[in-house]
Amino acid sequence: LRIGLPEVIYAEGKTPGQVADIFSRMAEAGSDVLATRVSTEAVTAIQLAVPGTVHYEIARIVALRQALPLNEDEWPCIAVLCAGTSDLPIAEEAAVTAEHFGVRVLRLYDVGVAGVHRLLAVREQLVQADAVIVCAGMEGALPSVVGGLVGVPVIAVPTSVGYGASFGGVTALLGMLNSCSPNVSVVNIDNGFGAAYTATLIARAKRR
Amino acid sequence: LRIGLPEVIYAEGKTPGQVADIFSRMAEAGSDVLATRVSTEAVTAIQLAVPGTVHYEIARIVALRQALPLNEDEWPCIAVLCAGTSDLPIAEEAAVTAEHFGVRVLRLYDVGVAGVHRLLAVREQLVQADAVIVCAGMEGALPSVVGGLVGVPVIAVPTSVGYGASFGGVTALLGMLNSCSPNVSVVNIDNGFGAAYTATLIARAKRR
Amino acid sequence: LRIGLPEVIYAEGKTPGQVADIFSRMAEAGSDVLATRVSTEAVTAIQLAVPGTVHYEIARIVALRQALPLNEDEWPCIAVLCAGTSDLPIAEEAAVTAEHFGVRVLRLYDVGVAGVHRLLAVREQLVQADAVIVCAGMEGALPSVVGGLVGVPVIAVPTSVGYGASFGGVTALLGMLNSCSPNVSVVNIDNGFGAAYTATLIARAKRR
Amino acid sequence: LRIGLPEVIYAEGKTPGQVADIFSRMAEAGSDVLATRVSTEAVTAIQLAVPGTVHYEIARIVALRQALPLNEDEWPCIAVLCAGTSDLPIAEEAAVTAEHFGVRVLRLYDVGVAGVHRLLAVREQLVQADAVIVCAGMEGALPSVVGGLVGVPVIAVPTSVGYGASFGGVTALLGMLNSCSPNVSVVNIDNGFGAAYTATLIARAKRR
Amino acid sequence: LRIGLPEVIYAEGKTPGQVADIFSRMAEAGSDVLATRVSTEAVTAIQLAVPGTVHYEIARIVALRQALPLNEDEWPCIAVLCAGTSDLPIAEEAAVTAEHFGVRVLRLYDVGVAGVHRLLAVREQLVQADAVIVCAGMEGALPSVVGGLVGVPVIAVPTSVGYGASFGGVTALLGMLNSCSPNVSVVNIDNGFGAAYTATLIARAKRR
Amino acid sequence: LRIGLPEVIYAEGKTPGQVADIFSRMAEAGSDVLATRVSTEAVTAIQLAVPGTVHYEIARIVALRQALPLNEDEWPCIAVLCAGTSDLPIAEEAAVTAEHFGVRVLRLYDVGVAGVHRLLAVREQLVQADAVIVCAGMEGALPSVVGGLVGVPVIAVPTSVGYGASFGGVTALLGMLNSCSPNVSVVNIDNGFGAAYTATLIARAKRR
């Protein structure tokens, strides 16, 4: 991308062949490449076409790393939080994306609001992050609580986890938009990629 | 009411004259009487018609106590929580209603989720309650956090406090219905009265 | 749970293997265990992993009882109501959950509002309950009628039963939130489990 | 109208002068005339322009009767039901309209679902009607219960009475559309006039 | 039913076995029986269990006629209208139901509003009906035009036909509720059965 | 504008002073000027600042004509339709705008769908138009019927006229978007200006 980040392919709605073609072309140009929302068939098609890719199953991502330097210690750092196993695909989409954009990621994954002490127990890790991504479905309350604990931007990702009046993530989305913590901003439902993109820009600003 | 609770008048949409008339009739029958959502004009009309009433300004309630015994010490106890000054009218509607139904009320009123330590600071008081009412607007996240801290039913009252995508309390309502704490049930937006009614039935069960 | 209730697993969105693993671990710790929303595959996985479980097919629950004493006569009692066969899975989720939490359950299952005399015919049973759960889809009118017949809390569960403008339970949910009976509070669409949790807390309060 | 009914003016959104002009013109042509949703100013304007009109204050109707014969005994009969004082303007819009269309009206006005015995107490009157209009706000449950008690069409009128999640009558409207009584059909929120129009056509069919 | 109409089974959400059982039991009691929304499997199950039934494929109805007398000439008459082939299942659900309730049905099935002359061409048939059912999807405009052409009640049935902003019938439903023809009332989306039930009650009133 | 049309000021949300200032500036530059949605105060402010303007009261427009030639006979022609007096402000906003953009306008203003013969009576005028604007509130059915009668584009303008389930024009908007006439396209609720703009571009194409 225009700011030195890897090329990204949004695989949903593309055929496996189309995804593999675009991936090949970008790889040959020497870029780092990331394909999100890949189906099993698309994974196979990419792997046949391009050697050296890594497949992140839960995150539904295939990535190729050939350009970005890998000196992890100097990297900025973000935290990715969620409440439990159902939010994992989105949290991992965010975490894997950020790592491939050159950011260190603290995964804090069992910290729902109904057991607030688990969140308080990880507070020391949390405050080291330069930006925080919070993924939550159902009532979407976690970003507000986290927002009150940190002094950096919180990117909230509503997930489509839930049933009944969760309306496929709309309830979580609305809750996050109405957060009483002023450091919270929000991306689309299940958009772990977008949250990682913004969090990366924030975190990298510190070291530029 | 059919279960030994005072008579209640919902004053909204009635003329001051109508409210005062109904209030008088009930008072003469010897009942305790509660009028909610009273306008300034209705307050005056009641006070002219019935001596001995008490006006609770923030709660918008006028009450008459003549039947229920007043031995507060043996009473059951509930807690009413909210985050700040904007939720006060609803929290007070709940608290005053419960008190007039013969319940002791712990008011815990400055405990929003963006500053979770203030909530943890009152935890010892909270766990004494036989039922808990939580009033919250905006993202409506407070009941979930409270639900995780207590072992009694939590009645959540979404308030119409907020702007933009709070949609007059709908966001808070949806958040509460999707609470990940299983001891949370919900009443209509701004329905402090209904929450107090149910909380009273729960709390009084213990002493019957 | 923190209040002496069995451990509960929400199986939806977990693989059969994950569900069986969590179930085993809890069973080994000596707890009573309840898994709700179990698929056929998850049932088999649990049964292979843990001996002595009971499968409630309509309720989609697998349960293990090893800790809670079973002296039914002293138990508190709740009623679970619904209108017909389509609401049964949710009504049974509520009833089986409550029974495993140590509560006696009166099932009153053919009492829709379009034939109000069937409801009146069971009124004597109804008034024995310490809390009442009412499951209803379509217009969701049953909790209001029931609320007028009893002096205890009514927990209303909107069900996703219906078509067209029932919107997957939203119409029933809205109707219940606007109930003109003040003892009605509401949980999420199809949340029989949550209703049973709250009803259990209410009913058990009386005997503590 | 094309079927021998009086001329009708919907006054909302017209100036008092416009309303009075149209009323005059129709009156001079010898028709019976009905103006609904009249403001105080429009009432005065009509009364100055046309002698012999009757003003129904609660129904917000001004009517002139000069054509239709008045032999009430042979008339068909409908019932108009509602739960309480807030639905009165709509119930009266329906009742007055029907009377001016030549129909006898049984007003049954204190019969909400939270006290179902009051409804059962008027059942004998109810079953005499050739069509039934039921006006209800909040959860809109009354038409379903009434529909189960009669063998004639029930026209349900959702009213905009309520607050919070009643959404200006939408909740009542949705509830009525999902009625489990198959003899229920529905008109627009607060449309007492339309309900009376259809009920009149039904009731008059019997005597044609 | 309580008013001399056949027994009706709503087959959706019941197993073929359950549907056949209920059908058998009703048939043995001597009633006419109607099962709506029958799957292919339920049709077979009924046919195996009960001789003499008729299967209406487009209407998804299985019916048994053994009680109601069949003197068609004296019967009242309704019209069922729709715009084209996609609305046929609902129009036929209404038509077949009404016929089994003892009503003569005029089917007027190719009369959409975008070609208003086709509707005007059938006007003479239309005005013979004692009640009119209009099924329409998409913009749902047909009932308003029909309502202006007849002097009897119009029962509007929104259908789930359409795409995009038709929202599964919601647009048609809203259009019908706002009809500027005052003789229009509305039932749930795709509820051909309910429309036929009400239209039957209206049409039969004339001959009672 | 970039295509030889007069300058336009949208006055809503601007102070009278701001509106008059912008108007003056444009007038001095020699342009034709149109201000829409003008309040009474803004009208006065413009009239004081700029001589020679015309105020169209129903359309809420103030216009200045100094540049565009006025040879009406060669002009293209559009038709503007609506059902009655409540849609007049929007229909006139469209008509006056189009006239000031150099288009001849046929006003056909009493042609609602509930009396389809009035529409058919003006059909000969209708088919002369190069484009047709149809303004309608409530069920918004008029554009579909008109679309079937003409062979030119129909621009549909939903109006906020109606009550209850008309939702401030949303029902009309949805109906129009689902029109079964393929020559219908739609603009925002009450946007008579935008409809006139597009209709003008269409009509003028013929003579360019």
Place this chain on the structure above:
Amino acid sequence: LRIGLPEVIYAEGKTPGQVADIFSRMAEAGSDVLATRVSTEAVTAIQLAVPGTVHYEIARIVALRQALPLNEDEWPCIAVLCAGTSDLPIAEEAAVTAEHFGVRVLRLYDVGVAGVHRLLAVREQLVQADAVIVCAGMEGALPSVVGGLVGVPVIAVPTSVGYGASFGGVTALLGMLNSCSPNVSVVNIDNGFGAAYTATLIARAKRR
């Protein structure tokens, strides 16, 4: 159609047999024929029944051209724009339809708003069109930008492309209805056909 355009069949919701039958009948009558939204099975059925048809796979259209003259050079011209591969089916539905209606089509298909220079790069082609169709999903912003670059009508087609809060095209639809470019009008979600129909009428007006 009534204005010299080919006959059109909307194949969705019709069986392959029905589609092929209608297609045959029209073809035999000598018309040009277009079938949109054809399934693979319907394509085969048409091809077996009618020789000489063309199948446009991405557009899901089968067309027969036998009547319309083919002198492309004198034809009017429209442009069809979209942002990327996901909008192609709708853009091609519009383009193929317009071509079969006798219009020349400029396809400008890689011009999303997040890379506005790609759009500016095709501006010279764009300004040659007599009407412009813009297909866009997600935020639906492209029509506003395009509307500011051209002096002809822009027909905006919201597509159902997107996820989460795109709500199947509703977000794009709403954005387009609120376009700040006054030359934008809108058709239903995914209605490429309707857009082409209106654009054809506009473009052909110039040469008539």
Place this chain on the structure above:
Amino acid sequence: LRIGLPEVIYAEGKTPGQVADIFSRMAEAGSDVLATRVSTEAVTAIQLAVPGTVHYEIARIVALRQALPLNEDEWPCIAVLCAGTSDLPIAEEAAVTAEHFGVRVLRLYDVGVAGVHRLLAVREQLVQADAVIVCAGMEGALPSVVGGLVGVPVIAVPTSVGYGASFGGVTALLGMLNSCSPNVSVVNIDNGFGAAYTATLIARAKRR
């Protein structure tokens, strides 16, 4: 605040007296203080109570600066964009808040998407910003276009500007959430304050 930012009072829903009291108390403690959404009465009350405050009329903010150092040259820098006069109150709420949080603000206020060249004309200023705030009503398309032009986070603020289907800012909100530019995140409708808070945290990170 916990991160060295001034104290903030949200004045909406507080009485002038309450606002002035809180302001005084904070001022006496030596903090910088900001009150947003102040009414005219609250401004006067603050000015009487606290000397040295500044009133920003369009932004509806009263501010006191006594703690934060004022060395503007070393400050980080953000840009605030909007399309026109109606978005000014929100844009200024953002700009004034950020300035009082110690950030330099580039105001780029006449750059709507319907005239994209005005935006391109300010591109050089735009790319200097460390974070960008974009306020937009109606279709909310501006953040997507801006997002494609810069390599820093874009905070999008939907404004309640518009009418009809703009739904008080909901359309703009949805459009922004679906932005195809991955560096866009969103805050609540009209929440200029929250956008400034997050943008400040981002911009200040660079210089810490």
